Amino acid sequence: MQIKHIVLSVLFLFFFSSWDSREKLVMNIAGEWTVQLDSTDIGLKNGWQNSSFKQLMKLPGTTDDAGLGVPNKLKPGLEKPQMSHLTRKNSYLGAAWYTREITIPKNWKGKEFILKLERVIWKTNVWIDGKELSFEQNSVVAPHYFDLTQYLTPGKTHRLTIRVDNRKQFEISDDNMAHSYTNHTQIIWNGIIGKMEIEASDAVRITNLQIKPDISSGSAKVSLTFNNKTNKSAKGILSISAVNKKSKISVETLQKEIQIKAGESVVEVDYNMGKDVKLWSEFSPELYELKAELKAGKKESNAAVDFGMRSFSRKGSVLTINNQPVFLRGTLECNIFPLTGHPPMDKEGWRKVFGTAKDWGLNHLRFHSWCPPQAAFEVADEMGFYLQVELPVWALEIGKDQKTTDFLYAEAQRMINEYGNHPSFCMWSMGNELQGDMTVLTKLMNSLKAKDDRHLYTTTSFTFEKGHGDWPEPKDDFFITQWTKKGWVRGQGVFNSESPTFNKDYVTSVEGMTVPVVTHEIGQYAVYPKLDEISKYTGVLEPINFKSVKEDLERKGLINKAADYTNASGKLAVILYKEEIERALKTAGISGFQLLDLHDFPGQGTALVGLLDAFWDSKGLISAEEFREFSAPVVPLLRFAKATYTNNETFTASLDVTNYSAAALKDQEIVWSINDGNAVLDSGSTKAGISVGYNHKVLDLNESLQKITKATKLTIKVSLKGTNYKNQWNIWVYPQKQTIDYGQVVYTRSLEEAYKLLNAGKKVLLNPDWKKIKGIEGKFVPVFWSPVHFPKQAGTMGVLCNPSHKALADFPTDMNTDWQWWDLNVNSTTLITDKIEGGNPIVEMVDNFANNRKLASLYEGSVKSGKLVIASFDLTTDLEKRPVAKQMLISVLKYMNSSSFNPEAIKNPDVLKSILADQKEKGKEDAKSIY
Template identity: 90%
Template sequence: MKIKYIITAVICLLFLSSWDSREKMVIDIAGEWSVQLDSTDSGQKNGWQNMSFKQLMKLPGTTDDAGLGVPNKLKPSLEKLQMSHLTRKNSYLGAAWYTREITVPNNWKGKEFILKLERVIWKTNVWIDGNELPSEQNSLIAPHYFDLTKYITAGKTHRITIRVDNRKLFDISVDNMAHSYTNETQIIWNGIIGRMEIEAFDAVRIANLQVKPEISTGSAKVKVTLNNSSKNTKGILSITAVNKKTKISVAALQKEIQIKTGESVVEVDYNMGKDIKLWSEFSPELYELKAELKAGKNQSNSSVDFGMRSFSRKGSVLTNNNEPVFLRGTLECDIFPLTGHPPMDKEGWRKVFGTARNWGLNHLRFHSWCPPQAAFEVADEMGFYLQVELPVWSLKIGQDQKTTDFLYAEAQRMINEYGNHPSFCMWSMGNELQGDMTVLTKLMNSLRAKDDRHLYTTTSFTFEKGHGDWPEPEDDFFITQWTKKGWVRGQGVFNSESPTFNKDYVASVEGMTVPLVTHEIGQYAVYPKIDEISKYTGVLEPINFKSVKEDLERKGLISKAADYTKASGKLAVILYKEEIERALKTAGISGFQLLDLHDFPGQGTALVGLLDAFWDSKGLISAEEFRQFSAPVVPLLRFAKATYTNDESFTASLDISNYSDAVLKDQEIEWSINDGNTVVASGNTKSAVSIGYNHKILDINESLQKITKAAKLTVTVNLKGTNYKNQWNIWVYPQKQTLDYGKVVYTRSLDEAYKFLKAGKKVLLNPDWKKIKGIEGKFVPVFWSPVHFPKQAGTMGVLCNPSHKALADFPTDMNTDWQWWDLNVNSTTLITDGVEGGSPIVEMVDNFANNRKLASLFEGSVGTGKLVIASFDLATDLDKRPVAKQMLISILKYMNSESFNPEAIKNPDVLKSVLTEQKEKGKEDAKSIY
């Protein structure tokens, strides 16, 4: 037996040695090309296929890189055109011709030649020495290939001319919003990016190589597509696999095969041996499968990377290698502001995936596009689960047969080019598709029949009537923001329901038979970070950011810009945290897809990220803090509310989400409650934490009687000896407090306030918030973008100075936190642009499409009188609303103190227009934005 193993090893080594000694025969045609734009489509008629041009540019590259096209003439302004997205410095839509000479090596005699252009928008035609090749290519997501065999000759120099037309060929999206063809995120560039090469082959060659891992049998099914341009022949096919980390190779397989003329397919079962290393997020073990074909004088070799993994489902739970998986994901919408197109090298993608991993994610969804080869390679190496989509976001699926045919062709190209990658786990037919859903089901089923290495879904959510709230019958998994039983994302509940941290979406997913992934959760707008403007050194100009900056400068508000970003961003952080934790708490949910961890600079400048469009932090929360609630293991506390009085107890139970690769045996768990200076209460326990969701690890029940003044407390849970911990804020107010108005006169009438002020009184004006003019008070900020959804009530959270003495007895940070919910939703935000003098105590950050001066608590003196205006409800059911009562107590203490010396309001009559009464309006519904 030993002799047999030695012989096998020697054969394998000889095979590998022979493989490594042969290099592919490739001409790299990257470099300097001459270029001519053809906006009138007159190039072919005028013989441009036989010409070179005066203008030079580098390929790979784009006309934007070269500064060609129509220069931008837009000036900053808060208009929709300027605010829709980043602006191309130079735009071009139409045909462009690229040409250069190439010399074919002498030793390529008798070879066949394939031209590869890795990525193009949208259509290419090729001429050699003025002779047009009969085919044209039109893929948005796969390389364009041309057979040059009949057109070039070894040892000769030829002129190669490529015509690229970036105009829309098929109706794949409304308003060009699909991210494969858009100016919203990437741009509709003209040019060629990625690899540009001509490869020489023998007449008999391996044209494609596909590997399907079978972990249950310890084998890989290998499908080899052969191309034979000569007569029928015989050949020897050799296959081996090498672990890319250990360099240990699996025993080679050799098979004698018959090779027909034309295209043929050979399938073999390849035994991976006993010591198989499985691919996962925790152990991204990769193999390189190498195939060599010898058929007489013809030789061909090909290699692909693959992973031994089985990404599947067990009922409503996603699994990888039979272990449960929870997807912690965000979207990648082809957002690369310096180039306007995706990186074609691995380094560019290491920034994306490395940052995502640092922020606790294990999953990326490619919204309505498919990334290039380099992205899959990095995801393979780092252990990321990818959801890839066809390049479509259409409301008219099935209406145009040519578009449907294009999608079928693109899907086959995706299988051929990217199907082997273990990171390619999930496949959606597109984003929010509408139309004939049976067309999508037929397409999906045809792909699954061809390639079952991935899980499939009909669409990433849909608004199509009768669909979208429950899976389609053939779906492997389901992506949605709501089911027929209720919401599964916070957008629908955070503003309408008082804060509670013991809720989940179990009722909404009851009866779900496939894994559910929550669709585009978040979308909480953050105010533009003005100092980001200097980062835009590439082909795109941030006219949208500059428009906001100029508007702030004109209004004298530029000094507040950084605070606007910080305050709105901190609010977004607390909402993203609760979004993620509710998803984690729900049995029957297998993951979330954020929109977004990083900014989306299109569709109305949707700055919904905690990172900017460059994947850099905005400084709102650290990656380490974010990982407290987005990690393989997350402590999750269930408790009823955010605010308490000190005659109550804080009652909570601890769950732990464990989607790591190991049971935490006999894990010590510590908890504490801290007021910022001292530990108020603490405890610990030991427990085994199984893989999956662990309910009721421990209970906490602590009296709050020892809290004698208003305080913010932090509850922390720590898994000792690990990096896993989490924390939550609660607020406690003394229950036995009396309202002491002292010398303050309280009124709800402006006319009455004027009389008291004229008499030199201290006046707290608290008008009925339901009846005054202004903006609907909301806890949540602008959804997505105030430009894209302009009808929504549009504020972006509280901005205050926590050390202002009016807030001395109302513990707060400078931004909204959960204790502000009652005050914010029971208020009308005042527009104070016309008020001269006075000053806000509590501002509301306006959306960046308006940049108004807003306040919900404002102070000023009028004559000899002193005034505070509160536009939130300080009158109703104060015994049942401890937050409102505490705010009133704090305001009154301030107004009765010597510190109450507000700046004069120079035009007090303007308050009549600020506080104009109007007909009571209803609350905005969460779905009304659509």
């Protein structure tokens, strides 16, 4: 009892020290509470509303923070429970009771009392001194508010009890994958996070303040909601003032006499922002603070909000900011915060997110199936980020349950009330990949448009619903998709099936589109886990998925390969992301892209698709500066036909420049060069005016390649002199007049013949028909999203080789896949070489991390007195039309005919019979088949 008395005394002092009466009368009720879990729902029956509990816990916080719930018992293993997502160290699902005593200041007499709990999952009930409030709160995106006026007495101490139930209340997601309610990234935590406070106010008060800017008139429509609990009409003086938060220049104050009806009422006022009003955009994120003050007799109330004078709109199929074209360079935020399992509720945490995104050239974030807290909007406002926010839903049966539909309407209204003023809140989607009754979504969207036209709206962020998803819904302001009825608008559908070309765009796919198109979740190229990331998980989540991969590699003796696997797969992802972005930029009618993702998504099958990890830290695959070469307000874009050439051809290209900066670039000097890594082979410059928007054919290049006498990688660089804007591309040039000299090497497609030749001491190049042998389909693109979530796909993650291996001396390559590998990769079958004892791979393929097999497409070894190279890509068909395959063959033969060819012995050569066994010829995997 004595300990309890001390604790309550400390809490009593804490309340008073955190109460600041100089502004609003607010009591901070954060601190230590007592807590009791109630998984069997016996609390109410047993009178817990009248009790305190033995277990202490800090709020804001979660039961995971406190180590409460069911401890994890999962051990590492490559099974779905371990690999599906990060693992909670302690899990709890059900009701939890939180209680403490509060003392109400004596000078709060005659006030109204409002309890605010900023963010909760999912339902809350409140008791004061054992008396239950007659209503509950149900929201996953907005604060829970409770009117405590009838229950609190100034000068007295009361017991405040809150019951939080984090069980699913409505069907807002399929398999709990919506990022508002999930264990895949954010966890289904129990607790309260963010602000916890009781505000005291007069009986006539401003309860909501909404501002609609009008840049054409230089004014703002101010809408004020009043709550008059005096039961009679009241006269009052309303004062409205604004100040630019950066310059501190004030706007003239407006005063107006108003009549405030009893109960709730709304008053609208037009407020002139003056002649020198500053507009908000990514280039000038000018913020104003607007204050509204009401004096009604002795009763006073005030409210203040930040807002921006901006118009985020569209002109036909082009998005605009303040009537200027804008291109969204975006990625997703899927509630990925591995240390806490929930989003930051302070600005510091969001500065890391937006600051990193901006450093990597982005200006846009999409919040996939959730709405962020206040702090996120505040930071985005300050930095000039365009946000797409979504209702907390990812469901496949929209409209089936009326209670869920009603909940979405209510959540939408709460989002307007809480976050609608933020200038960064530019776009609003009803949810992610929604399916079901699309008319229900259209009706919901139209109701929101009628209430709040400060944002652009779309029915859903893409959909697989039959008859939908390939063209906008009738009332969409913008359209998010991965394909249209005329074709793909992302590389997933073309990069593996079409030979590399850099003069293509998606103009045909969007022809006839009347609203702006934003490409949906482009990328999703899996990168092998970066295992040294494990030590960064010091919070409530354990990376058992990462540990499972690490243990598997250790067991197989491959742990020394882990870093190479990450680098090789990651650098392949880089080149694919670059081309994804550039194709979108090259397409008139596309107004932006949304990557999935710049950073890792450690859930939904461990989808490590990022160039950054889940902590927004770089993996070292490409620098932010290099990424900004193709993701920036101004991007030079080179159009050319292919990646590989012979030296009797001419390299022909044209330069386009996208300029979505704040102004045109007049008389801009453009500098270009072509180099081979050692010397500049050619260069030049020209001057041109770069207008805002898309600039086509600014420069033409026609360069003879005759001076290239050996296989060479060339780099074409373009820069805009006097700016930081530049870009570069690689091509590969091979001598056209080359003789294929087998020398001492015997070529065969038959394993049986190879055995005989090896027994006779021959050098053998075994090149079996790749269409008929066992193995994995050869692909240029890596695993899509996750080999755990999409297990049916052919799952490799790109080339891994040693560029200095003498077999590749005449085949210029890096350690990873680049565009010149396309022909070899798609015309191959990847061999599974686990069972080979001895020998060595020359060209490996990185396996997906759900299997971690030894894979290769070029393997060497000695058998008895003979020496062998196995090539599982096509080195025989139409070589004069396939210069890359011809060059690989030439390089391999030169090596095999040299004294350097002395491979390690294969101790069990008979195993090749099972590895190279015939199988029924399979067709190529279709890009849509993974779904």
